[in-house]
Amino acid sequence: MMKIGIPRGLLYYNYQTFIDSFFYELGCEIIYSENTNKTxxxxxxxxxxxxxxxxxxxxxxxVYSLREKSDMIFIPRIMRLYKNEFICPKFCGLPEMVKNSIPNLPPVIQDTLYADSKTVLKKWAFSIGEKITNDRRKIENAFSISLKKHKDSKKGIRDKNYKINVALSGHPYNIYDNFLNMNVIKKLNRLNVGVITEEKLNEEYINRQVLNLYKKPFWTFARNTYGFTTYLAENSLVDGIIYISSFACGIDSVVIELIKDRIGNFPFLILKIDEHTGEAGFDTRIEAFVDMIERRKGIEDNISASW
Amino acid sequence: MYYLGVDVGSVSTDIVLLDKSLNVVEELYLKTKGRPIQVIQESFKILKSKYDDKQITASGVTGSGRNIASFLIGADAVKNEITAHAVAALNIDKEVSTIIEIGGQDSKIIILRDGIVIDFAMNTVCAAGTGSFLDRQAERLEIPIEEFGDYALRAKSTVRIAGRCAVFAESDMIHKQQLGYKQEDIIKGLCEALVRNYLNNVAKGKEIIQKVFFQGGVAANKGMKAAFENALGFEVCVPAHYNMMGAIGAAILASEAVKKDEGTKFRGFNIAQSNIIASSFECDGCPNRCEVIKLEENGIIIGCFGDRCGKHSGKIAV
Incomplete structure (x- = not known):
């Protein structure tokens, strides 16, 4: 049985259901890398x-952790997820970046994906499937089952029963990788703050928000985060916005300014993440932000808001 | 009856005692030097000679070392620096609308309206323009940091220094020195560069309106105060205990926290004599490999922190 290595990073967090199901249906053994950790x-x-x-x-x-365990490693070149848009250019060059940086890699599945129509997506799935099996019916079957599973899968977070709620925004791999974001969701929950993420907002509303921009957003991630955060802020559906941004992200640097420009003085906290594992600075910002929201809301039955 | 406030910062550890009406009756300012435990012990030795444990009715901690300090001294309130600084400033003047706080490694802006924090920002991953950088430049120029501000005030003209990055600023300063500019002018230029960096970076997009409080260790620098006033076009107020504001805020927060609980958790000044050892180990319970810090007093574990899952920190009820 062919062993397919799946790195748990980047867009894995969005498409894990599809990826898992597709390779399973093709009869592969799937080797996942561990959740992100220090090693x-x-x-x-x-x-x-x-x-x-x-x-x-x-x-x-x-990828490094998978190189000795798998026959092939799945690093697709993802160019597009939405019509007339692009995603971060690092995704376009990801297979080359990885292959030239890590020695002794097994073969890499790097088929280029423009996922803006079902036809193109299917073609992509076939080009991968054919590396594994000659049985076209099997590939066809794997594709349709996986697509359905992906559509039916639960995406995003919407906490209930919290006094304070914030929109958690940013690239999905920053939001869902609990090691990189130092468990921000758990931290917020512990401070009695609930979280909602962009998957829970109907795309229609997101797309309507960006119509006001002087130019249509070029990047899919930028459209999502901009539309999501500004819609929730303008309709007071949350008490604040927390944006998790990796240091030196080009897309974030633009979209954060666009969001600020639109939401005025609505509570907005940017958490920059980089290699540091010290949590003190991170905690200070989160705690102070929650204190501020409590004060603004006038919640008085809490020590932290008693002054 | 006193309220104890401790602010364990990256550069200094500040300790205050407030009386019932929240006036400062005692203040200690010590360099942390990366040894927060010893510094707290040292200061408690000083306090012990003057005060009795029973006189302390509440204790609060803040600052980046607040975790370790809270275990050590037994804190009723453990609060972030933003809230602590805001509380302390509001206690002096209810009308304060902007707080500029520059400490050893952090710089912050806190925006208040009608006595409520409505917005804040901190420097991101880089410590350019904070106290540590000024310290380093003073050292390099062989001028005591206490006199840095006076030098800036003596300047007749300004030399423009790049302020965006500490490394660029330093090389820019060296170049200007080599060209023969006067030291005073260069120091004034440095103050202006740091203020420019602060206003364009930390305070970007924030509406700075009067009354402005300038606090934190860097507020001691008269050159920085003058540069802020020059850039903003109005007066900037440096409160009397500008370098103690975090500790004062922590003490005030503690005084309020303790009202709701029963009695203080303060463990007494005697910890000054205890044999306290902090050690760290890498937990091998899961691949996260957290660096857990363990605090022992006379051989008994009094606290653990630094683990993500709570396996170690959850064990000890403090």
Whole structure:
């Protein structure tokens, strides 16, 4: 049985259901890298080019951990997820970046994906499937089952029964990698703060928000985070916005300014993540932000708000 | 009856005692030097000679070392620096609308309206423009940091220094020195560069309106105060205990926390004599490999922290 290595990084967090199901249906054994941890981070930093952002570095660490366990490693070149848009250019060059940085890799599945229509997506799935089996019916079957599973899967977070709620925004791999974001969701929950993420907002509302921009957003992630945060702020559906951004992210640097510009003085906290594992600075910002929201809301039945 | 406030910062550890009406009756300012435990013990030795444990009715901690300090002294309130600074400033003047706080490694802006924090920002991953950088430059120029501000005030003209990055600023300063500019002018230029960096970076997009409080260790630097006033076009107020504001805030927060609980958790000044050892180990319970810090007093574990899952920190009820 062919062993397919799946790095748990970057867009794995969005498409894990599809990826898992597709390779399973094709009859592969799936080897996942572990959840991000210190060893993966250290190897990522060691093997990746220095200028890359943290999520890219961590991805290198995930690939590294798989290199001796798998027959092939899945690192698709993802170009597009939405019509007339692009995603971060680092995704376009990801297979080359990884292959030239990590020695002795097994073959890499790196088929280029423009996922803006079902036809193109299917073609992509076939080009991968054919590396594994000659049975076209099997591939067809794997594709349709996986697509359905992906559509039916639960995506995103929407906490209930919290006094304070914040929109948690940013690239999905920063939001869902609990090692990189130092368990921000758990931290917030512990401070009695609930979280909602962009998957829970109907795409229609997101797309309507960006119509006001002087130019259509070029990046899919930028459209999502901009539309999501500004819609929730303008309709007072949350008490604040927390944006997790990796240091040196180009897309974030633009979209954060656009969001600020639109929401005025609505509570907005940017958490920058990089290699540091010291949590003091992170905790200070989160706690102070929650204190501020409590005060603004006038919640008085709590020590932290008693002054 | 006193309220104890401790602010364990990256560069200094500040300790205050407030009386019932929240006036400062005692203040200690010590360099942390990366040894927060010893510094707290040292200061408690000083306090012990003057005060009795029973006189302390509440204790609060803040600062980046607040975790370790809270275990050590037994704190009723453990609060972040932003809230602590805001509380302390509001206690002096209810009308304060902006707080500029520059400490050893952090710089912050806190925006208040009608006595409520409505917005804040901190420097991101880089410590350019904070106290540590000024310290380093003073050392390099062989001028005591206490006199740095006076030098800036004596300047007749300004030399422009790049302020965006500490490394660039330093090389820029060296270049200007080599060209023969006067030291005073260069120091004034450095103050202006740091203020420019602060206003364009930390305070970007924030509406700075009067009354402005300038606090934190760097507020001691008259050159920085003048540079802020020059850039903003109005008066900036440096409160009397500018370098103790975090500790004062922690003490006030503690005084309020203790009202709701029963009695203080303060463990007494005697910890000054205890044999306290902090050690760290890498937990091998899971691949996260957390660096856990263990605090022992006379051989008994009094606290653990630094683990993500709570396996160690959850064990000890403090």
């Amino acid at each position: 993966i981070l250290d190897n990522g930093v060691k093997y990746c080019v220095d200028e890359a952002c943290l999520p890219i570095k961590v991805f290198h660490g995930h």
